Amino acid sequence: MEDTSHIILDSELGIADAEHVYELLQSTYGSTSSITIDATRTERIDTAIAQLLYAYMRSAQSNSMTVDWKLSRAVGSAMEKLGLVTQSPPFVAPSQASNS
Numbered sequence: 001m002e003d004t005s006h007i008i009l010d011s012e013l014g015i016a017d018a019e020h021v022y023e024l025l026q027s028t029y030g031s032t033s034s035i036t037i038d039a040t041r042t043e044r045i046d047t048a049i050a051q052l053l054y055a056y057m058r059s060a061q062s063n064s065m066t067v068d069w070k071l072s073r074a075v076g077s078a079m080e081k082l083g084l085v086t087q088s089p090p091f092v093a094p095s096q097a098s099n100s
Contacts, residue, residue, distance in 0.1 A: 005032040013049040034066035039075045054084045
């Protein structure tokens with residue numbers, strides 16, 4: 001089993017991208033103990049993708065996987081508006097999100 005997987009998300013993610021993102025996330029199950037999801041270049045994310053990412057995070061945690069999130073300000077803000085932000089990782093407040 002690979003130790004860590006790394007997924008880099010596109011700059012814009014809408015409902016049309018949900019199947020592709022789902023397949024990327026599902027490809028990590030059973031093949032890794034931790035995953036890094038890099039959304040630092042993502043400037044637009046819709047509700048469907050935000051919910052998909054959140055559901056993945058919850059499922060991964062319940063399967064003892066570690067999920068490391070690297071968020072842009074835009075993604076952090078979207079997650080916060082949807083009530084999907086916690087005060088600690090995996091999601092961070094937009095003021096703490098990476099803008100690289």
